[in-house]
Amino acid sequence: MKYLAIFKLLIFSGILIAQPRPGYWQQHVNYEMHIDFDHERHQFEGNQIINYTNNSPDTLHELFYHLQFNAFQPGSNMDERSRSIADPDRRVGDRINHLTKDEIGFLEVVQLKYNGEVIDFETWGTILKVTLSQPILPGKSCVLAMDFIGQIPAQIRRSGRFNKEGVHYSMAQWYPKLAEYDRYGWNTTPYVGREFYGIWGDFDVYISIDKSYTLAGTGILQNAAEIGHGYGSDHKAKGNGKQTWHFRAENVHDFVWAADPKYSHTTHAVPGGPLMRFFYKEKKNEHIDNWEKLPKLMERFFILADSLVGPYPYPEFSFIQGGDGGMEYPMATLMLGRGKLKGMVGLAVHEAMHSWFYGLIGTNESRYPWIDEGFTTFVENIIMQDLFPEEGPRATNPHFGNYMRYVQQFKKGATEPLTTPADHYTTNSAYSVASYSQGCLFLVQLKYIMGEETFWKGFRSFFNKWKFHHPHPEDFIREMEKASGMQLMWFCDLWTGTTQAVDLAVDSVYEKNNETIIVLRRLGDLPSPATIAIVNQDGKADLYHIPLDLMYGRKSEAGNSLPPWKWAAEKYTISIPTTKIKEIYIDPFFQSVDIERKNNVWPIKVE
Ligand SMILES: [Zn+2]
Structure with missing residues (x-):
């Protein structure tokens, strides 16, 4: 019994849970927050107690917090960036610069105590720097108690x-959100309205707010019976004054909430999955129709996402009308409440899919925005093709839209490497094409290299091993290498570190000694394996796979495997023992990211 108890304790404290990589560690945090919300002044007073554990092998002499509301002030990095970038987000433009004192956002730290003693701090825009009086040694914990006040900005982006x-x-x-520290150090990216990176932990959040408000947010409401508002029951507390909502979320890395006095609140349970909550304030029939269709469609979404990637582990998920774009948060999304059904479902699918790639695979988005956005987009495309099947190229290739955006950007000479930190792409469009489209196509091309079945085996095993952790690109590739027995880091390095593209072509075809000689040519700088279909005059087609030598492996799919193509060789020659060839296709099923598909075909088709 005693041993069992200790064993359970070790499991619970995470000590016995296998690490996804030998020597891997991550920091841990627990938050308790008490918020007193003044809806007349749009301000709140907060008290926060953080238990922080330094699991790193390093001695920490300082700490950093994010104070992201400070971005909504004239002259902030977000304001400067939005006013100087060539293609500003029209929703932001120069609006921050015109915010008045009552309209700006701020988070002001009144007092910070470190292990019970008042400690100094310094505010640098959206980052708070704390130099510790006593360092936090490896394996040690500390308590940080903070009093703060905040003002909710007039809506610019996401919050407000x-x-x-x-x-x-x-x-x-x-x-005030503690910054993450990993093997590359502190993530102290100033907030310009873009990416996140947080520490895993539990949140207990108590929000005292006027009784008229219905709240939605991350976590499970702990006092549902007392609150009502569609949680415990439909009752709304009568009279004036406040009520205190207690949300608890376990093993998440952020906490979002929204409040409105006119939210409709409905629920729908996914069989074997989470209870979904829907919060919207639309009164027009056309919009209500969409919100009423959403539950059934999102039930299908959760079933598909679970089977494609791995099970959603939390008991609830909330779709919340936030009224400004769409944004992912743990166990919830804030999304637009109006629009055409397909657009709204696309948004809901995208943001909910981030539960897997952001919520559970917690990559550092400032450094690798292409992982959370790209991987999310990849699965979203497949699910949207199921929910709203389309004819044409999308039916064969659900990533067609992302492929076209990437190809157009490439042909303009405007692609930037995926290794660019999220906030430092020279244009918003370069960021967007890189993160969403090239990030998605990274997986598309990888699937072409590895073969369908092997790819999904590796993809699921990566998710399963790395959920609730912070993987880096090399961790993903290692998992894919293990699943396939192939070498794949070359592809990751070239796809993310350069702007090289794939372009293979049928160079020439001729007959010699009763054989047909087919010469393929690599026109793009990025080497790629090739699958080709050769159609005989009798209409019979044969499939051939040409691995790339860098792979040191072959995909196991139906077809004939040919000798490898040396990566540095521009040409590759095949001899087929017949002169009765009618057509040749490189990548006949549109599975690769070859940027010029017209030269994939012989004889060249005139269109
Ligand atoms: Zn996204």
Whole structure:
């Protein structure tokens, strides 16, 4: 019994849980926050107690917090960036620069105590730097107690008050959030309205707010019976004054909430999956129709996402009308409440899919925005093709839209390497094409290299091993290498570190001694294996796979395996013992990211 108890304790404390990589560690944090919300002044007073554990092998002499509401002030990095970039987000433009004192956002730290003693700090825009009086040694914990006040900005992006859909409060990036520390050090990226990286832990959040408000957010409401508002029951507390909502979320790395007095609140349970909650304030029939269709479609979404990637582990998920774009948070999304059904479902699918790639695979988005956005987009495309089947090229290739965006950007000479930190792409469009499209196509091309079945085996095993952790690109590739027995780092390095592209072509075809000689040519700089279909005059087609020598392996799919193509060789020659060839296709099933498909065909088709 005693041993069993100790064993359970070790499991619970995470000590016996296998690490995804030998020597891997990550920091741990628990938050308890008490928020007193003043909806008349759009401000709140907060008290936060953080238990922070340094699991790193390093002695920490300083700490950093994010104070992201400070981005919504004239002259902030977010404001400067938006006013100087060539293609600003039209929703932001120069609006931050015109915010008045009452409309700006801020988070002001009143007092910080470190292990019970008052400690100094320094605010650098959206980052708070704390130099510790005593260092935190490896394996040690500390308590940080903070009093702070915040003002909710007029809605600019993601967070704010009274946005264009009229939602009162979208509370994202709203509290002092401890920065993550990993083997590359502190993540102290100033907030410009873009990416995140957080520490895993438990959140207990108590929000005292006027009784008229319905709240939605990360976590499970602990006092549902007392609160009502569609949680314990439909009752709304009568009279004036406040009620205190207690949300608890376990093993998440952020906490979002929203509040509105007019939210409709409905629920729908996914069989074998989470309870979904829907919060929307639309009164028009066309919009209500969409919100009423959403539950059934999102039930199908969760079933598909679970089977494609791995099970969603939390008991609930909330779709919340936040009224400004769409944004992912643990156990919830803030999304637009209006629009055409397909657009709304696409948004809901994208943001909910981030539960897997952001929520569970917690990569550092500032450094690798292409992982969370690209991987999310990849699975989203497959699910959307199931929910809204399309004819044409999309039916064969659900990533066609991302492929086209990438090809157009490439042909303009405007692609930038995926290793560019998220905030430092020279244009918003370069960021967007890189993160969403090239990130998605990274997986598309990898699947072409590895073969369908092997790819999904590796993809699921990566998710399963790395969920609730912070993998880096090399961790993903290692998992794919293990699944396939192939060498794949070359592809990751070239796809993310350069702007090289794949372009294979049929160079020439001729007959010699009763044989047909086919010469393929690599026109693009990025080497690639090739699958080719050769159609005989009798209409019979044969499939051939040409591995790339860098792979040191072959995909096991139906077809004939040919000798490897040396990566440095521009040409590759095949001899077929017949002169009765009618057509040749490189990548006949449109599975690769070859940027010029017209030269993949022989004889060249005139269109
Ligand atoms: Zn996204």
